[in-house]
Amino acid sequence: KQEVTQIPAALSVPEGENLVLNCSFTDSAIYNLQWFRQDPGKGLTSLLLIQSSQREQTSGRLNASLDKSSGRSTLYIAASQPGDSATYLCAATGAGSYQLTFGKGTKLSVIP
Amino acid sequence: NAGVTQTPKFQVLKTGQSMTLQCAQDMNHNSMYWYRQDPGMGLRLIYYSASEGTTDKGEVPNGYNVSRLNKREFSLRLESAAPSQTSVYFCASSEESTYEQYFGPGTRLTVT
Numbered sequence: 567k568q569e570v571t572q573i574p575a576a577l578s579v580p581e582g583e584n585l586v587l588n589c590s591f592t593d594s595a596i597y598n599l600q601w602f603r604q605d606p607g608k609g610l611t612s613l614l615l616i617q618s619s620q621r622e623q624t625s626g627r628l629n630a631s632l633d634k635s636s637g638r639s640t641l642y643i644a645a646s647q648p649g650d651s652a653t654y655l656c657a658a659t660g661a662g663s664y665q666l667t668f669g670k671g672t673k674l675s676v677i678p
Numbered sequence: 679n680a681g682v683t684q685t686p687k688f689q690v691l692k693t694g695q696s697m698t699l700q701c702a703q704d705m706n707h708n709s710m711y712w713y714r715q716d717p718g719m720g721l722r723l724i725y726y727s728a729s730e731g732t733t734d735k736g737e738v739p740n741g742y743n744v745s746r747l748n749k750r751e752f753s754l755r756l757e758s759a760a761p762s763q764t765s766v767y768f769c770a771s772s773e774e775s776t777y778e779q780y781f782g783p784g785t786r787l788t789v790t
Contacts, residue, residue, distance in 0.1 A: 609782055610721075612781075659777050666721075
């Protein structure tokens with residue numbers, strides 16, 4: 567059974583700092599990996615999707631990487647802003663399966 | 679283009695009452711999903727539907743039933759609500775080519 571882990575559970579950084587959020591998964595036979603953002607009391611917003619054949623994806627100040635062999639993905643946020651404060655979730659889709667397995671998230675606070 | 683919509687946004691039930699959570703998507707996706715999100719447990723899949731007319735159990739299906747009414751709509755029914763079903767419920771749908779999932783805003787359910 568796939569397990570997805572996100573460390574740390576919470577992170578506080580000063581505004582302007584570059585930061586990395588980590589995600590690890592136990593079964594490397596994934597179809598894709600998706601990063602989401604969740605604001606308090608809101609739904610999930612898809613940030614980046616990395617297919618299993620890709621190494622990274624970029625959107626604005628966000629860059630996500632995928633290393634299937636080591637079972638790891640990272641989300642890099644450049645020049646963090648207070649508006650980036652939210653919980654970030656990663657989730658893996660198993661090969662041959664529709665099911666997303668979620669990590670429990672990293673709660674990010676960017677201090678002005 | 680509304681994406682994924684859910685009704686109601688909030689609901690309070692007494693133990694033993696029944697209710698149906700509604701979900702609709704306007705992205706012409708074949709696959710739809712119901713998740714629940716609980717503190718410390720993350721998001722867990724309740725049921726999913728790979729196409730109109732088909733449904734399958736996810737990780738935590740007990741106490742729930744689903745109906746894929748047509749391609750757009752996927753409903754979740756609680757026949758006899760229990761306090762353990764107090765949670766935030768999210769509906770999602772996904773593209774066929776990438777399996778990227780898009781989420782609705784959620785329904786916050788309290789069972790007393």
